[in-house]
Amino acid sequence: MTPKTFFSIFAVGEALTWALLLAGMFLKYVTRTTEALVSVGGALHGFMFLAFIVATVYVGVSQKWRVGRVLLGLLSAIIPFATVPFEVVVTRRGGLEGGWRLGRGGDEPAGATEAVVSWTLHRPVVSVVAGLVVVGGVFTALMLSGPPV
Numbered sequence: 001m002t003p004k005t006f007f008s009i010f011a012v013g014e015a016l017t018w019a020l021l022l023a024g025m026f027l028k029y030v031t032r033t034t035e036a037l038v039s040v041g042g043a044l045h046g047f048m049f050l051a052f053i054v055a056t057v058y059v060g061v062s063q064k065w066r067v068g069r070v071l072l073g074l075l076s077a078i079i080p081f082a083t084v085p086f087e088v089v090v091t092r093r094g095g096l097e098g099g100w101r102l103g104r105g106g107d108e109p110a111g112a113t114e115a116v117v118s119w120t121l122h123r124p125v126v127s128v129v130a131g132l133v134v135v136g137g138v139f140t141a142l143m144l145s146g147p148p149v
Contacts, residue, residue: 003059004096010048010055011087017045018080046142050135052077061117062102065095 021044024037053074060070069090076086090096101107102118109115120127 002096003063003098003100004091007055007059007090007096008087010052011083013048014045014052014077014083015081017041017048021045022080043143047135047139049077050138051131052083054131054135058117058120059096061113062100062121063095064101065090069095 020037020041022041024035024039024041027033028035028038056070056073056077059065060073065073073083073086073090076082087096099106100121102109102114103121106118109118120130
């Protein structure tokens with residue numbers, strides 16, 4: 001899987017879950033018909049939001065994005081549907097071009113953060129499981145602390 005494919009999955013997923021959450025809020029607050037979609041949409045969006053944050057930092061480190069680009073990517077998750085235009089712009093500017101810079105046959109890691117990303121790219125199955133555990137753990141802790149107010 002290329003960095004572009006990986007990042008696009010999370011950018012589109014985050015936008016789709018925004019739509020689900022906003023539809024649920026419309027049904028709850030405007031039509032006053034049901035609250036069910038807010039819980040489902042909110043939970044899915046919360047999980048995908050966290051996953052997008054991790055994906056943004058991960059791809060940003062691997063592809064050597066400037067700090068400003070990473071921060072803009074993180075900010076795009078807060079604005080409904082902004083992750084997709086962010087992904088389009090980054091693609092056009094070459095930020096998702098090619099393969100994983102720190103993957104097999106790629107650059108040597110420079111520093112601890114790049115070493116972690118490189119290690120995970122060389123062990124994709126372990127990395128996917130670890131990513132799900134980390135995002136799932138944070139998500140669970142946030143859900144146990146109560147819904148956002």
